[in-house]
Amino acid sequence: AQTNFVNGILAKQLKTMKKRGPVNDRFDFILPTLYKLSTSYFGPIRRADQQRQQIQRNLQNHTERKVITEFMEIETGLVYILTSLKGN
Known part of the structure; x- marks a missing residue:
């Protein structure tokens, strides 16, 4: 497609x-x-990785529902990027 x-x-x-x-x-x-x-694709992947790193730092300091939700959103975004790469 x-x-x-x-x-x-x-x-x-x-x-x-x-x-x-x-x-x-x-x-x-x-x-x-x-x-x-x-x-x-480099820019979006780099931004997603930076967000992931920030969330991991936050998780090390304290675990909150908000931080876990943010981490899951980044993971979902990366899945979309990888799926798109495989499709193209």
């Missing part, structure tokens, strides 16, 4: 390549596109 996110990256890459001229090799399109797709 295609996603708007992936379609947007593909459209940008096509536009960039059209400006450069004719594409002689399909890898000139595929490799930069795959690179952009994979690197666009």
Whole structure:
């Protein structure tokens, strides 16, 4: 299944390549596109990891229902990211 996110990256890459001229090799399109797709996940994964680390520090200091709930929300977000990565 295609996603708007992936379609947007593909459209940008096509536009960039059209400006450069004719594409002689399909890898000139595929490799930069795959690179952009994979690197666009780094920011959300990094933010989720930072939140996870903060929650773990909070858990070490005191265990509260709120902290456990936050930790579960981060875990759920990471599951969505991983599922998306597997789908793409």
